[in-house]
Amino acid sequence: MANFKTMIMKNSDKLNDSEKQIVQFVVSNPKLCSNLSLAKLAKKLYVSESAIFRLCKKLGLSGYSELKFNLSELAAADDRPVQVVSNFGEDLSKAIQDVLKYFKGLNLENLFKDLDNANNVYIYSTGWQQELIAQYLSHELFMIGKKATVLPSALDELKAANSFTQSGDILFVISYSGNNQTLNTELAQLELTNDKFKYISFTNMKQSKLVSLAQYNFYYPAVSYTPDKDYVDGKVAFAPAYYLIDLIISEYSLWRKNHDK
Known part of the structure; x- marks a missing residue:
């Protein structure tokens, strides 16, 4: 999951405004998006399936299946308590x-x-x-x-x-x-x-x-x-x-x- 966030940071300069909005949505809603098919996610975001697939490639992912896997990992991490740094x-x-x-x-x-x-x-x-x-x-x-x-x-x-x-x-x-x-x-x-x-x-x-x-x-x-x-x-x-x-x-x-x- 840390690797996924690193991939986003390293490749963010390759993304256009529309792709950045897609990334922002899926990262903010990992549990929801990890349970959606490519077609359903595309419909929800009012974009084409090919647009999401191209985004996956720009992020260095093999395809939509790998994106869903990373989002499920992110959702699982969100469910775990995060230790707040006291200092x-x-x-x-x-x-x-x-x-x-x-x-x-x-x-x-x-x-x-x-x-x-x-x-x-x-x-x-x-x-x-x-x-x-x-x-x-x-x-x-x-x-x-x-x-x-x-x-x-x-x-x-x-x-x-x-x-x-x-x-x-x-x-x-x-x-x-x-x-x-x-x-x-x-x-x-x-x-x-x-x-x-x-x-x-x-x-x-x-x-x-x-x-x-x-x-x-x-x-x-x-x-x-x-x-x-x-x-x-x-x-x-x-x-x-x-x-x-x-x-x-x-x-x-x-x-x-x-x-x-």
Whole structure:
């Protein structure tokens, strides 16, 4: 079951909006869906049977039978009591403190210069939580007068942005692990054909392929709600990531004011 959730996280960037809605429904209703035939589930969701089958393939499943098996495992896990972590608050507080210590050690002068000179700022993300972080980053940049475009989590949009970028444009890439092979391959190809982008990675992992591709890197810890391995993937608090963004925006805003003087 943990593997099923891992598969969803790793392949979420391959899904379109309709497929994400299907995944959200079946994961939220595993007991119900595990007892439905392919035809009945398709009818219930107002989609075709082939659409569900294609979704299974995108998630790395052999077919609908394997999806039903994973959903039955998920339903069984939901019926088991989950041990709540009593020290989650302390873990989260420590992560926040660690972010502040990490941030104070950064030299952001060159990054702020590049960001200030950029005509266009783009933000690309992989995964649902990362999309929310991307929207938050865009909002915070907008509040200090720096407009950013959030690209949909689809490689076609990333490829399209490549065709009209200008020299010095900034591309934020928000990825939980930084090891999305499809994304990293595309970024590596863009780097060969387009020297205009300056990449800024935003990831949980300090050692990743994405980090090696980016000119600037930011790291944030993600705190798990529970030590139960079945619930680690996706069941984490991203508050440190939002806190790191607030620190960056605050420092960048102060930097701009000082340079305006």
